[in-house]
Amino acid sequence: DAMVIQNPRYQVTQFGKPVTLSCSQTLNHNVMYWYQQKSSQAPKLLFHYYDKDFNNEADTPDNFQSRRPNTSFCFLDIRSPGLGDAAMYLCATSREIDTQYFGPGTRLTVL
Amino acid sequence: DAKTTQPNSMESNEEEPVHLPCNHSTISGTDYIHWYRQLPSQGPEYVIHGLTSNVNNRMASLAIAEDRKSSTLILHRATLRDAAVYYCIRAGGGSNYKLTFGKGTLLTVNP
Numbered sequence: 001d002a003m004v005i006q007n008p009r010y011q012v013t014q015f016g017k018p019v020t021l022s023c024s025q026t027l028n029h030n031v032m033y034w035y036q037q038k039s040s041q042a043p044k045l046l047f048h049y050y051d052k053d054f055n056n057e058a059d060t061p062d063n064f065q066s067r068r069p070n071t072s073f074c075f076l077d078i079r080s081p082g083l084g085d086a087a088m089y090l091c092a093t094s095r096e097i098d099t100q101y102f103g104p105g106t107r108l109t110v111l
Numbered sequence: 112d113a114k115t116t117q118p119n120s121m122e123s124n125e126e127e128p129v130h131l132p133c134n135h136s137t138i139s140g141t142d143y144i145h146w147y148r149q150l151p152s153q154g155p156e157y158v159i160h161g162l163t164s165n166v167n168n169r170m171a172s173l174a175i176a177e178d179r180k181s182s183t184l185i186l187h188r189a190t191l192r193d194a195a196v197y198y199c200i201r202a203g204g205g206s207n208y209k210l211t212f213g214k215g216t217l218l219t220v221n222p
Contacts, residue, residue, distance in 0.1 A: 043212045
């Protein structure tokens with residue numbers, strides 16, 4: 001029944017070591033989003049794909065990249081993680097601009 | 112800028128109704144009011160949304176003021192499982208479809 005799946009649920013990486021988080025969906029939604037949620041803060045949109053079109057938020061650091069090879073999958077790449085990038089990363093999907101469905105998140109720890 | 116104002120926290124007793132307020136005094140005519148909630152250690156979950164009329168679904172009711180400058184999420188009988196952070200979000204059509212989360216209201220439900 002899982003609709004938005006995020007793997008892994010917990011990821012530990014070293015300072016400066018590239019890391020990739022993955023998201024997949026069984027809803028066939030055309031829009032996929034990546035949010036960052038730091039401890040005790042609200043989720044913050046990093047970027048999203050509307051179909052194949054990538055939309056970056058103005059304040060998203062260049063260190064964060066994304067790939068969407070097909071409708072079902074979307075990846076978040078952090079090229080050189082810093083200590084400040086430790087957070088929960090949430091993937092969400094929607095059909096057009098309708099209700100967003102969120103995954104359980106991946107908690108990233110940077111050592 | 113979340114453009115909504117909510118109390119930081121509220122408390123309720125189990126099986127009693129809960130009214131969660133939200134102010135959105137600068138809302139535009141095309142903005143919907145969305146409510147999402149986030150249970151501990153989970154991704155946000157859609158609750159309800161509306162434009163002008165009051166809305167009901169299996170989870171909650173949404174009462175929207177006639178001038179649309181405020182709204183209230185109503186949980187008719189709170190359960191322990193309703194303990195979460197509740198986010199009130201303005202989002203509309205066109206380029207304003209993205210969700211900008213504010214700080215939300217932390218709802219505590221007492222047994």
